[in-house]
Amino acid sequence: MEETILDAFQQNGLSRRAFLKFCAATASLLALPPAAAAAMAEKLASTPRPTVIYLSYQECTGCLESMTRSFSPTIEHLMFNNISLAFNDTLQAAAGEAAEAARKEAMRKAWGKYILIVDGAVPLGAGGAYCVAAGQSAVDDLRHAARGAAAIIAVGTCAAFGGVPYAAPNPTGAVPVSEVIRDRPIINVSGCPPIPEVMTGVVVYYLSFGMPALDRQGRPLAFYGNTIHDRCYRRPFYDEGRFAHTFDDEGARNGWCLYELGCKGPVTYNACATLKWNQGTSFPIQSGHGCLGCSEPDFWDKGGFYRPLPAATGHWARGEVLGGAALGGAVVGAGMAMLARSHQKANAAKTAKEVGSQPQKEDSHEH
Amino acid sequence: MKALDAIPIRPAPSPAANAPALLQEIAAALDALLLSGRRHCIDLGSLPLSPADRDLLRETLGTGEVRMELEALGNSRIEETGVPGVWWVRHSSEDGILLTESLEVCHVPEIVPAGTTDIAIGLQRLRQALALRESGGD
Ligand code: SF4
Ligand code: SF4
Secondary structure: OOOOOHHHHHHHOHHHHHHHHHHHHHHOOOOOOOOHHHHHHHHHHHOOOEEEEEOOOOOOHHHHHHHHHOOHHHHHHHHHHOEEEEEOOOOOOOOHHHHHHHHHHHHHHHOOEEEEEEOOEOOOHHOOOOOOOOEEHHHHHHHHHHHOEOOOOOOOOHHHHHHHOOOOOOOOEEEOOOHOOOOOEEEEEEOOOHHHHHHHHHHHHHHHHOOOOOOOOOOOOOHOEEOOOHHHHOHHHHHHEOOOOOOHHEEEEEOOHHHHHHOHHHHOOOOOOHEEEEEEEEOHHHHOOOOOOOOOOOOOHHHOOOOOOOOOOOOOOOHOOOHHHHHHHHHHHHHHHHHHHHHHHHHHHOOOOOOHOOOOOOOOOOO | OOHHHEEEEEOOOOOOOOOOHHHHHHHHHHHHHHHHHEEEEEEEEHOOOOHHHHHHHHHOOEEEEEEEEEEEEOEEEEEEOOOOEEEEEEEEEOOOOEEEEEEEOOOOOOOOOOHHHHHHHHHHHHHHHHHHOOOOOO
């Protein structure tokens, strides 16, 4: 009989209680009703231990850094040591040909059943020559690996939406995973990097209940169902129209809303405001800096991190939101951003022509 | 440099808003437990609870007779409240971070009784120890 996840727990000297606790913690993390913890326990106790293949392409390894330095080491540890058998070329000891052989073997054994985690964008420019490992381009490698995958989890904004490599002028013709693979279920776990608990939570959810409900960007609603702004503790100040206008004014010191300083919280779907970062300590807005919108497509090219959003997203017209002093600053900032943007657009158009395969991404969630 | 706490962060003032509804839910769950033996669980982490909400819950439910500590993947505290059948369960990770907090309405939380496989594994270990003694080893 195939080894189940519960077996893997028990072989590591963990009791049924530890297993139940793991399920309770994960169900709570996923915001599932508590009864789901029992269903999850039942399912995971009989589910064969899955193979997870983790492939990295055009990326900075920030996503993997995030995942391995996460707030509950227990859960992440279990995830990768007990629950799944992972291939990851950064974490594993083997290198070179031995690594390639290990990966081929893992894929062959679980062909058709493994979960493929992809981190990084895929460059199509110059025939894929911008990202080559062991003589194979990222795009060919991904196509091959996807054929044997039950599902693909695109981890990080680069894999999900193109991210930084995709930013104008996109010199390598980078595209997200979904532009290369169209015949496999893909779950986008965006963020630059994603919250570690979100990455592991998605894997556990998939194993227990199959595909999660996704938003129109392919992201699991459990984590990306609300904007940062929906759950921001500074929201009462936004509603009262109290804003910080510089990073050291009275408003900043009083912890008022960071909208005027370019906060992208109103158009950014992610769980930072509730799950937070670094052992649940804080998140950017709590540290006095606006949200960069890192979990949204094209966050890099949205005209400047410190430029206020182009329209008020609340119930007033933009004019009422802006104080006089802010207006001056915003106009200068916007002017600069527009210059930068038109420059980028020209470059982007040029690259698009050169590369030919550059997809036009729709703008997301802007209301 | 100014102390960090000189930088004020002002959460909106929040009265007890959700605790009364939770207490009603607990009462209904106790009814169901008596009638049909059905257990119920409320995940406190998934609800916005203000300090005032927590105080109200603590005060109304009170402290009961049983308090258990579980050491599995870090510490867990399982305490019966002053209302028998209502358990306050807190699971923490190995480094002491709270993972989940819930109120369970049941005779005994499911995590408490020893599992069959665990018993079998323990029995095996015990038998090995006994065999070792009999064969004169130590
Ligand atoms: S604009 Fe940003 S800082 Fe202000 S309430 Fe929304 S998310 Fe919070
Ligand atoms: S607060 Fe915004 S920019 Fe920061 S990590 Fe969360 S989504 Fe990304």
